[in-house]
Amino acid sequence: MISDTDLESAVLAHQTDDHRIDAAHDLGHLRRVWANCRRIALDEPGADLEVLRVAAFLHDLVNLPKDAPNRAEASRLSAEAAVIWLRQAGFPEAKLPAVAHAIAAHSFSAAIPPETLEARILQDADRLEALGAIGLARLFVVAGQIGTALFDDHDPMALHRPLDDRRFALDHLEVKLFPVAQAMQTHAGRQMAEERAEWMGSFRSRLLREIG
Amino acid sequence: MISDTDLESAVLAHQTDDHRIDAAHDLGHLRRVWANCRRIALDEPGADLEVLRVAAFLHDLVNLPKDAPNRAEASRLSAEAAVIWLRQAGFPEAKLPAVAHAIAAHSFSAAIPPETLEARILQDADRLEALGAIGLARLFVVAGQIGTALFDDHDPMALHRPLDDRRFALDHLEVKLFPVAQAMQTHAGRQMAEERAEWMGSFRSRLLREIG
Numbered sequence: 560m561i562s563d564t565d566l567e568s569a570v571l572a573h574q575t576d577d578h579r580i581d582a583a584h585d586l587g588h589l590r591r592v593w594a595n596c597r598r599i600a601l602d603e604p605g606a607d608l609e610v611l612r613v614a615a616f617l618h619d620l621v622n623l624p625k626d627a628p629n630r631a632e633a634s635r636l637s638a639e640a641a642v643i644w645l646r647q648a649g650f651p652e653a654k655l656p657a658v659a660h661a662i663a664a665h666s667f668s669a670a671i672p673p674e675t676l677e678a679r680i681l682q683d684a685d686r687l688e689a690l691g692a693i694g695l696a697r698l699f700v701v702a703g704q705i706g707t708a709l710f711d712d713h714d715p716m717a718l719h720r721p722l723d724d725r726r727f728a729l730d731h732l733e734v735k736l737f738p739v740a741q742a743m744q745t746h747a748g749r750q751m752a753e754e755r756a757e758w759m760g761s762f763r764s765r766l767l768r769e770i771g
Numbered sequence: 772m773i774s775d776t777d778l779e780s781a782v783l784a785h786q787t788d789d790h791r792i793d794a795a796h797d798l799g800h801l802r803r804v805w806a807n808c809r810r811i812a813l814d815e816p817g818a819d820l821e822v823l824r825v826a827a828f829l830h831d832l833v834n835l836p837k838d839a840p841n842r843a844e845a846s847r848l849s850a851e852a853a854v855i856w857l858r859q860a861g862f863p864e865a866k867l868p869a870v871a872h873a874i875a876a877h878s879f880s881a882a883i884p885p886e887t888l889e890a891r892i893l894q895d896a897d898r899l900e901a902l903g904a905i906g907l908a909r910l911f912v913v914a915g916q917i918g919t920a921l922f923d924d925h926d927p928m929a930l931h932r933p934l935d936d937r938r939f940a941l942d943h944l945e946v947k948l949f950p951v952a953q954a955m956q957t958h959a960g961r962q963m964a965e966e967r968a969e970w971m972g973s974f975r976s977r978l979l980r981e982i983g
Contacts, residue, residue, distance in 0.1 A: 587924035587982075594983050692978035696921050696940075699908050703915020709908050712799035728908075758977065765970065766904035770799075771806050 566616035589616050595684035602747035610677045614661040617641035634666035683748030691755030702728035778828035807896035814959035822889045826873040829853035846878035895960030903967030914940035
């Protein structure tokens with residue numbers, strides 16, 4: 560039996576100088592994605608929790624920077640690395656394809672449709688981490704890491720310019736986060752995403768009031 | 772007459788490799804501090820708006836990193852640099868001491884008691900930028916810049932450990948932001964700070980709910 564601690568050790572062992580755990584992709588993120596998987600799975604009879612657990616902990620095994628040219632490959636590379644590690648750790652061979660598909664399909668940029676219940680649950684569980692208070696905290700941490708401005712001081716709502724979330728963190732709500740909340744795969748995931756997206760809208764209204 | 776644009780140009784001209792404008796201390800921050808000064812001054816008859824305006828735009832002229840050893844000196848150095856620049860720009864000599872005191876006293880770490888109305892207003896105006904939705908966004912951006920974790924995954928509320936905001940961004944609420952909101956200098960500043968601090972508390976409650 561592979562424990563959560565074994566999985567976390569595998570993640571830490573995969574860190575290199577080019578691929579380090581950061582505040583938005585630390586072990587806490589992995590634990591919360593796994594917790595989200597469990598919450599969603601309560602509502603989805605038949606989900607294989609063992610597949611979900613290892614997929615949740617290993618889904619970011621290869622975590623490329625947001626601006627890396629091969630960023631869209633990260634989830635496929637994570638799936639391959641996870642299969643190699645799980646095989647040597649004695650994980651049931653028959654379940655490896657399900658783990659690999661769930662990991663490969665979790666990522667937005669990979670654009671791989673999730674074809675299994677576990678893949679749908681993992682995708683929703685990971686996307687919930689981009690929404691709500693936790694999503695906002697992670698959004699601004701990443702902005703600090705890569706040097707994006709908080710918002711366009713002259714036009715924060717992008718009323719008179721194209722949206723540009725590479726320059727302005729707040730634009731990421733319209734460019735990606737609100738659409739993601741509308742494209743959830745499971746019933747429970749959709750409910751949680753809607754509530755979190757609504758809160759993010761209220762955060763934005765408040766921010767706009769404060770900055771006048 | 773020194774325009775806002777002149778003041779912003781002076782700020783940009785003071786950037787060096789060791790002292791660059793970042794997302795938490797950009798021109799937008801300066802404009803918002805000046806806007807906060809005007810809001811507070813409406814409630815404080817007798818404030819010298821010309822002193823306030825140049826002090827607001829030049830208060831971070833020397834902006835040392837959070838972890839610089841001489842960080843506590845930054846506001847004094849900003850005051851000196853501001854006086855030099857304002858003198859050559861033809862700002863009234865008689866008002867320079869008031870500008871210098873307001874800038875030197877604005878900073879938390881300098882621990883200089885504000886002795887004039889303008890110094891009290893500027894201190895409150897700058898501290899409001901650390902509170903509310905804008906304060907939260909700036910908190911997490913700085914966390915991303917300096918590599919602080921979002922929160923302690925095992926004990927986010929620090930129930931069983933000492934608070935440590937050098938390791939955990941969320942700890943900064945208890946260590947500094949809630950106390951700052953209790954130590955405002957003006958009536959209007961105190962009211963705005965209390966409302967923003969209360970909202971930050973509700974953000975924290977929500978975050979704790981989401982992360983389970």
